Amino acid sequence: MSGDLPSSGDASTDEQADNHTQATYTAPDNSHTQNVLPVQSTRTESASPSSETSNALAKITNRQAVDNSPQLSPCEIKQLDKLLASAPYPAAVSIDALKVIQQQRGWVSDTSLSLLSAYIQVSVAELDSVATFYNLIFRQAVGEVVLHPCDGISCDLMGGVEVRAAISQKLHINPGETTPDNRFTLIPLPCLGACDKAPVMIASKHVYPHLTLNKIAQLIDELDGDKK
Template structure:
């Protein structure tokens, strides 16, 4: 489902600042299980040779065990892209216990998925639909109404400079141009290193502190070009 970034920009600012979803690891792998020991019958050896063979056997077993763990985790990584993780299910179950009906947790459930995966893909939406027993169309309607549910991949840090009238009167357009020039991206685009995505918002509810911007769930106020450049540098350093 392809949508312009404008369709993703309608969540109340309070929802962003107050978001308190515990992050699940991205597609966590299993911890693995021990491989079955191999019984090997060997002739009687002297004590020195016996100790040497024992060490070699233990090393082989450990290498086999490690290989199995890596293989198990890699397999799980591939599977988890097409299934909900245990962490995601646990958080969804908590939400469902508190809601009178599954549809009532739609926005929070979408947050859970996005916190774990970075965005809500069509596959993720389908998995969530099956788990909540809420139609895909209903979930998609919620996802495309609220502005901080991303239906396409975004960078590690999403920059939301305000493009409302109050901010523009106080230099908001200059702030957005500064960001675009510094990061070499246009609104709706993501940097080549996947570090930043630029998505302006129509109003952040802080007109008396214009121009403002949200980055990493924090509101930055009374910005100018110099402050904006310094903020970007700080975010780059903090994201390393």
């Protein structure tokens, strides 16, 4: 399978291992990258949003500002330096470097990809090919919680089709879409390698096994309550 399953830990945040200094780069032209997710829903908010909706919109705006930041943060640089110091050549850290960017920004935008390319000296094309190969590196904006129900044959035989339909009904979104409050994105994956636990789903770096229609609503409510 081509999916990149959640790891048990994040990139190291130890002291810088070499003398890289922070640099500012001009935001790149966004025309060269490849989309890997369906176009997200264009749902609109009401003309007079509630305070809860306003807070959600403010959170999205702040997040987008981070995504499009014209420079790497000190935290990102520290983690990238650590990776580079332990690698035989820069391209060897490509996937882990992309994870660092996504961990800090939520996804890997065109701007972020170009900043990373300039810093670790790996071409944008090479980084983009890595990013678009792995299912858990996002090249389009996603919600705070990404739901990955398995749509492999084993899960489907055990009720996976009904489970995915229940998720869509609960959240009022289709696969590839994000809820209006930017809380959930639904992206089914072909096989999660846990056929003995079918039907399964990955969310927030956890594998949820033996899903049933009765469990879905409670599980989503629990995930929604676990605010960042």
